[in-house]
Amino acid sequence: MGLLAIIGGSGFKSLPGLQQLDARQLETPYGDTSAPVTRGRLGEAEVLFIPRHGPSHHLPPHRINYRANLWALRESGADRVIGLAAVGGITPAFGPCVISVPDQVIDYTHGREHTLYDGTTGEVEHIDLTAPYSDALRQALIDVCSECGQSIVPHGCYGATQGPRLETAAEIRRCERDGCDMVGMTGMPEASLARELRLCYASLAFVVNWAAGKSGSIITMKEIEENLDLCAERVMAVLTAAAQS
Numbered sequence: 066m067g068l069l070a071i072i073g074g075s076g077f078k079s080l081p082g083l084q085q086l087d088a089r090q091l092e093t094p095y096g097d098t099s100a101p102v103t104r105g106r107l108g109e110a111e112v113l114f115i116p117r118h119g120p121s122h123h124l125p126p127h128r129i130n131y132r133a134n135l136w137a138l139r140e141s142g143a144d145r146v147i148g149l150a151a152v153g154g155i156t157p158a159f160g161p162c163v164i165s166v167p168d169q170v171i172d173y174t175h176g177r178e179h180t181l182y183d184g185t186t187g188e189v190e191h192i193d194l195t196a197p198y199s200d201a202l203r204q205a206l207i208d209v210c211s212e213c214g215q216s217i218v219p220h221g222c223y224g225a226t227q228g229p230r231l232e233t234a235a236e237i238r239r240c241e242r243d244g245c246d247m248v249g250m251t252g253m254p255e256a257s258l259a260r261e262l263r264l265c266y267a268s269l270a271f272v273v274n275w276a277a278g279k280s281g282s283i284i285t286m287k288e289i290e291e292n293l294d295l296c297a298e299r300v301m302a303v304l305t306a307a308a309q310s
């Protein structure tokens with residue numbers, strides 16, 4: 066079996082508790098990764114890690130080289146990838162600090178390098194994305210959550226928006242009408258590129274704010290950061306347990 070890789074997002078430019086073994090900057094056919102790929106130990110398990118926004122969180126969601134990051138993880142031995150995702154909650158079950166393993170995604174992003182089949186490779190494969198996340202990896206995450214007593218919402222539709230700005234209230238109402246439960250900025254094209262690269266991919270999402278128009282007030286970075294801090298320990302407990310399983 067290959068290695069489990071973790072892609073860190075907001076709040077996770079490093080992984081607390083990860084004991085680093087090495088870090089490699091790989092050359093990829095798609096350009097630079099967000100950061101070197103770290104190989105390390107989480108508990109007893111060896112895992113790979115990359116922070117998608119870079120080591121100092123300098124890359125906005127539309128500038129992340131999703132293709133390079135996933136390619137480099139696969140090249141480093143990954144066969145499974147968990148993408149961490151700080152999200153805004155839309156539907157009532159997705160309030161602040163809820164952790165979820167989404168099962169669907171709607172892509173509202175644009176202008177991103179979103180495929181390996183960009184006309185330069187001489188072939189095009191139309192991958193199936195009916196279920197955009199790996200059922201096996203989702204189930205593994207759901208199982209470890211119940212084993213380690215973490216309550217989660219084991220499904221949900223993730224709306225991937227362009228960012229870096231947050232949404233308008235009307236945009237969130239549209240996302241809700243479309244069927245989105247949560248909203249984030251980096252879930253796509255990460256999920257579909259992982260499928261193109263034949264990597265098993267799942268998202269571990271944690272709600273850091275009510276999405277625009279869903280609470281009586283505007284969204285502040287202070288609120289987001291406070292909720293990130295509140296979620297971090299539980300997210301790490303789930304990840305560490307998932308790495309051992």
Ligand code: HPA
Nearest residue numbers: 151152153248249250276
């Ligand atoms: N919208 C989009 N992305 C996000 C949000 C949000 O409200 N919160 C965290 N990431």
